[in-house]
Amino acid sequence: MPLPIGATMSRLPIHELADDLEKANRILRDKGSSLSDPIWTIAFLTLTSIVELRITVSGVYDVKKATIVF
Numbered sequence: 683m684p685l686p687i688g689a690t691m692s693r694l695p696i697h698e699l700a701d702d703l704e705k706a707n708r709i710l711r712d713k714g715s716s717l718s719d720p721i722w723t724i725a726f727l728t729l730t731s732i733v734e735l736r737i738t739v740s741g742v743y744d745v746k747k748a749t750i751v752f
Contacts, residue, residue, distance in 0.1 A: 683702040685692055692699050703721055710720035717723050726732070735751070736743045742751040 707721050744751050
C-alpha cells in the first residue's frame with residue numbers, strides 16, 4: 683500500500699484505501715495475528731499521544747524509564 687505523504691498518508695480514494703487496509707489486515711491475521719485490526723494496533727503505538735511508550739528503530743521504548751522494553 684503506497685503511503686507517499688510522510689510514509690503515513692495515501693493519495694488513494696477512501697474506498698480504495700479501505701480495500702487495501704482490509705487486505706493488509708487479512709494478510710496479518712492469516713500470518714497468525716489474533717488482533718481484529720492489526721494495522722490500527724501497530725499504528726496506534728506510534729502516536730505521540732501515547733506518553734509512556736514509543737516504537738523506535740531500536741525497539742519499544744519506555745519514555746518514563748528511558749529504556750528499551752523489547
